[in-house]
Amino acid sequence: MPSALPDGDPAPPDGALPGPALASLGERPFGLYVHVPFCRVRCGYCDFNTYTASELGGGASRASYADDAVEEIRLARKVLGERGVPVSTVFFGGGTPTILPPQDLTRIVAVVDEEFGLADGAEVTTESNPDSVGPAELAVLREGGINRISFGMQSAVPHVLEVLDRTHDPRRVPDVVAWAREAGFDEVSLDLIYGTPGESLEDWRASLDSALASAPDHLSAYALIVEEGTALARRMRRGEVPVPDDDDLADKYLLADEVLEQAGLGWYEVSNWARSDTTRCAHNELYWTGADWWGVGPGAHSHVGGVRWWNVKHPAAYASRLAEGVSPAHGREVLDAETRRVEDVLLRVRLREGVPVGVLDEAGRAALPAQVADGVVSAEALARERVVLTLRGRLLADAVVRALLP
DSSP states (O other): BBOOOOOOOOOOOOOOOOHHHTTTSSSOOOOEEEEEEEEESSOTTTTOBBBBHHHOTTTTOOOOOOOOOHHHHHHHHHHHHTTTOOOOEOOOOOOSSGGGGGHHHHHHHHHHHHHHHEEEEEEEEEEEEEEEHHHHHHHHHHHOOOEEEEEEEEEEEEHHHHHTTTSSOOOOOHHHHHHHHHTSEEEEEEEEEEOOOOOOOHHHHHHHHHHHHHHSSEEEEEEOOOOOTTTHHHHHHHHHSOOOOOOHHHHHHHHHHHHHHTTEEEEETTEEEEESGGSOOOOHHHHHHOOOOEESSTOOEEEEEEEEEEEOHHHHHHHHHHHTOOOOOOEEOOOOOOHHHHHHHHHHBTTTTOGGGGGGGGGHEEEEEEHEEEEEEEEHTTTEEEEEEEEOHHHHHHHHHHHHHO
């Protein structure tokens, strides 16, 4: 959840949505994202809207946060009306969701089910740091309806974790995965970061091997992005650590894809691999395919029927608005057809299924032969009227998008 809020029009105090947005509600999958904006420490690379205890200030509390989230869920039900919109996915992100008592998270799940109803087979995920849960907490989470967990492993190499300011012991990762299995979680995912200053290719291979030793159902591998304003960016500006190298990042991506494919994890989005189609992250697929979701929490973003809005950023302002009976939405924008088309290309082209050729405009279609010739778009898929990235294309995805959206 990025910390900066975009520009936009003011959101109405009651959170009401335009009639056309509501008219299409239920035609696409619907999910809820719940942002938990708390962490024990701030990682040096993190630019998310999160707060440690010392940063939080007055007017906001971890202890009352679940109550605030419940109020917004009930507001969502009022705004969306009486139409049946069963929730197909719930995702607790952060921050560190499991910094809250597990009963807080399961109560939120129960309220989602009470207000909307959970669809059959709904995917309910929480992110977690390896050092923020133990067997008892995991058992409560699973009993309370959370069936998927994603652990922020990041690396198995201590000196890499130190640069990232991660506090967990990498030796704990196999333990928490085993405890999650024992608690009955349907799916376990691991998140990794590559390209940290000082990380060698051998370090990265060690992290991949360590992650695979726990037999995850899903794995995400993200290149380190150094955001302005972070502690890591300041260290790089002072010359204390080197800036990530594009060739190094490419080598590590290629190694990840090779190792993960050999282990039975196939790519389905540029930065995500799953053991089967059933273990893909269904919630993230809502974002990538332009479905509908309501984002609960400070700074959370939502999208319903072509209307996108975002909440006030600080937990104190968020809690205050809900206490006053006012929507926490800060701003919003109504997306026109061309904006939605462009975003569809931007996101779907990163998926294994790619994007239909028909979504491209004339200039985008005219650019396809050169993209095939350059080896970044699959000729075989193009024969089926789909634009699908090759492995080389995944390395150059941003450049491909620029070519398809001239």
